Amino acid sequence: MSDIHKTLGKNIRNYRKEKNLTSVEFAKHINISTGQLSNVENGNHEVFRLGLLDRITNSLGVSLGELLQTNSIDIRSLYIEEAVKKVLIKEMPNDSSDQIHIINEQLNTLIHSYLATISEYQCDVDKIHSIADHVISQLQFIKNLKVSNSKASAS
DSSP: OOHHHHHHHHHHHHHHHHTTOOHHHHHHHTTOOHHHHHHHHTTOGGGOOHHHHHHHHHHHTOOHHHHTOOOOOOGGGSOOOHHHHHHHHHTSOSSOHHHHHHHHHHHHHHHHHHHHHHHHTTTOHHHHHHHHHHHHHHHHHHHHHHHHHHHHHHO
16 A cells, blocks of 8 residues: 555545544445445555546535645556666665655656646536646647757767
């Protein structure tokens, strides 16, 4: 279970309690069982789906970004290809804790911004795909610039 799911579940529970809703009332309101709500609030990652998160945020009157106000994402614990992770970590100097902190900080900012943006569109699947495709294409463009600049420098 990742920290992000635990934090999300804890935040959902806190917002639910702020609204003075019992787990039974809230589960009924978002059309799930109390067992599934318990899984959500305990951070079981298998239950988090966009449709469910959309119902939760609408019911609680908060955005997905607000639910995720945390810096719990750590690049070292993310599932990324082992080869990429080795290169990323290997290319950092031995005293890379500052760099890892900066990467984690920026990664969390990027993810929170993405989630806040898609929550504005109420999890409309086509718009989510469009936003994600745009972000990915911009990151790919930046990556290609780096490769182009590296090749130009080598010439």
